[in-house]
Amino acid sequence: MQVSDEQRVYARWLDWTARIGVAVLAGAFLVYAFGFVEPQIALERLPGLWSLPLERYLELTGAPTGWQWLHFLDKGEYLCLIGVGLLGLATLVCYLRIGILLLRQRERLQAAIVALQILVLLAAAANLFTAGH
Amino acid sequence: MKSVSIRAAVLVFGLWLAAPAEAATAEAGDVAWWLWPLGLFAFSFLLGIVAVVAGVGGGVLFVPLVGGFFPFHIDFVRGAGLLLALSGALSATPALLRNGLASLRLAMPLALVGSITSIGGALIGFALPTNVVQTALGLTILAIAALMWIAGRSDHPQVPAQDPLGAAFRMHGIYHDPAAGRDVEWRVHRTPAGLVAFAGIGVLAGMFGLGAGWANIPVLNLLMGAPLKLSVGTSAFLLTVIDTSAAWIYIHRGAVLPMLVAPTIVGVMLGAKIGARLLRIAPARVVRRVVLTLLLVAGVRAVLKGLGIWN
Numbered sequence: 001m002q003v004s005d006e007q008r009v010y011a012r013w014l015d016w017t018a019r020i021g022v023a024v025l026a027g028a029f030l031v032y033a034f035g036f037v038e039p040q041i042a043l044e045r046l047p048g049l050w051s052l053p054l055e056r057y058l059e060l061t062g063a064p065t066g067w068q069w070l071h072f073l074d075k076g077e078y079l080c081l082i083g084v085g086l087l088g089l090a091t092l093v094c095y096l097r098i099g100i101l102l103l104r105q106r107e108r109l110q111a112a113i114v115a116l117q118i119l120v121l122l123a124a125a126a127n128l129f130t131a132g133h
Numbered sequence: 134m135k136s137v138s139i140r141a142a143v144l145v146f147g148l149w150l151a152a153p154a155e156a157a158t159a160e161a162g163d164v165a166w167w168l169w170p171l172g173l174f175a176f177s178f179l180l181g182i183v184a185v186v187a188g189v190g191g192g193v194l195f196v197p198l199v200g201g202f203f204p205f206h207i208d209f210v211r212g213a214g215l216l217l218a219l220s221g222a223l224s225a226t227p228a229l230l231r232n233g234l235a236s237l238r239l240a241m242p243l244a245l246v247g248s249i250t251s252i253g254g255a256l257i258g259f260a261l262p263t264n265v266v267q268t269a270l271g272l273t274i275l276a277i278a279a280l281m282w283i284a285g286r287s288d289h290p291q292v293p294a295q296d297p298l299g300a301a302f303r304m305h306g307i308y309h310d311p312a313a314g315r316d317v318e319w320r321v322h323r324t325p326a327g328l329v330a331f332a333g334i335g336v337l338a339g340m341f342g343l344g345a346g347w348a349n350i351p352v353l354n355l356l357m358g359a360p361l362k363l364s365v366g367t368s369a370f371l372l373t374v375i376d377t378s379a380a381w382i383y384i385h386r387g388a389v390l391p392m393l394v395a396p397t398i399v400g401v402m403l404g405a406k407i408g409a410r411l412l413r414i415a416p417a418r419v420v421r422r423v424v425l426t427l428l429l430v431a432g433v434r435a436v437l438k439g440l441g442i443w444n
Contacts, residue, residue, distance in 0.1 A: 007231075010230055022220060022223075022398065026398075026399055033395075043166050051205060053206055054386060091373050098237075113242055113245055120252070124379075129385075
């Protein structure tokens with residue numbers, strides 16, 4: 001069986017980053033759902049809001065978009081977004097790690113693919129595609 | 134242990150039946166807010182069991198069923214569905230990579246194309262009116278059901294010669310098949326067609342939040358000629374990349390509601406653990422037929438909802 005070095009390294013890093021993301025999400029959700037941290041939107045209001053189209057929901061709640069939620073980390077629902085964000089960053093972190101490895105191994109084509117993927121993920125995470133909407 | 138798992142599954146199934154049914158009979162304002170997340174957790178738990186036994190990703194069932202039968206708007210359901218598919222794939226992929234049942238070199242070029250188009254798909258999904266998205270989702274689900282019904286699978290497809298692009302990307306290798314007890318040499322062909330197919334898969338994954346295992350596996354296995362087990366494993370890896378790109382669009386747009394996402398992810402992950410235990414004894418063919426029936430019901434429901442015939 002052939003498993004390349006970069007595949008082994010990728011597996012190890014993904015395992016840890018994904019575990020941390022899920023653990024943080026689950027922990028933050030318990031804090032949010034059991035009311036240990038005050039939410040921005042009262043939980044009792046949610047059934048009247050989650051059936052609305054996104055635009056209307058944002059209008060009524062003033063919920064943040066882009067990275068603005070980082071300013072609301074004292075609110076329960078945005079605490080949960082740390083876990084979601086970590087899940088979103090897991091792949092990026094792993095690509096960065098194997099990119100270094102592939103460059104050291106002089107695997108130029110594979111390194112170029114990894115570099116392009118990193119750019120796409122970075123652009124998506126940085127909100128380049130939705131900013132201004 | 135098995136009986137405890139089955140009792141837990143029955144209990145959760147009862148909760149699922151009870152919670153939305155009770156809630157649906159009352160006005161929205163009369164319903165305790167926690168009934169819906171609890172019902173969603175129970176539904177996701179069951180979905181996790183069924184998805185593992187039937188060999189499908191959870192997203193393809195989650196989005197149309199929750200979008201059709203729960204009160205959440207499809208914008209939020211798509212966001213939750215995408216994160217559900219992402220978290221499931223993130224959990225499964227490390228072991229698959231370590232065991233050689235997923236190939237990084239096979240996946241990376243395809244993932245790059247799919248991730249770019251998934252961003253486009255997510256943006257299109259937010260730009261279209263809700264009824265159009267709902268109708269298109271229903272038609273897509275019906276097409277997926279048809280694909281699952283007619284598409285064959287080939288354990289070890291014949292690949293007479295590797296194409297130059299596949300060779301340049303070094304899309305070949307050896308993996309160990311534990312069932313056969315031997316190492317299997319593999320390579321792929323029709324790489325340009327595979328890249329085009331993954332461009333289309335990315336659009337659908339991003340637009341509807343479906344994950345894309347239902348399409349990844351046939352493209353890798355039947356079109357490109359990768360062995361079935363390697364296709365299944367590599368599909369999980371592809372989901373982690375393609376869904377991550379689209380997930381950021383949903384996060385930045387504000388379409389990720391923790392009250393939907395967290396019960397969904399935790400429910401599916403727990404259900405998947407029980408599904409893995411039941412895998413050996415569950416009648417997979419029967420479960421697969423149930424899944425196909427659910428897809429048909431969910432697809433028809435989404436089309437009717439989109440057309441305003443059954444709201």
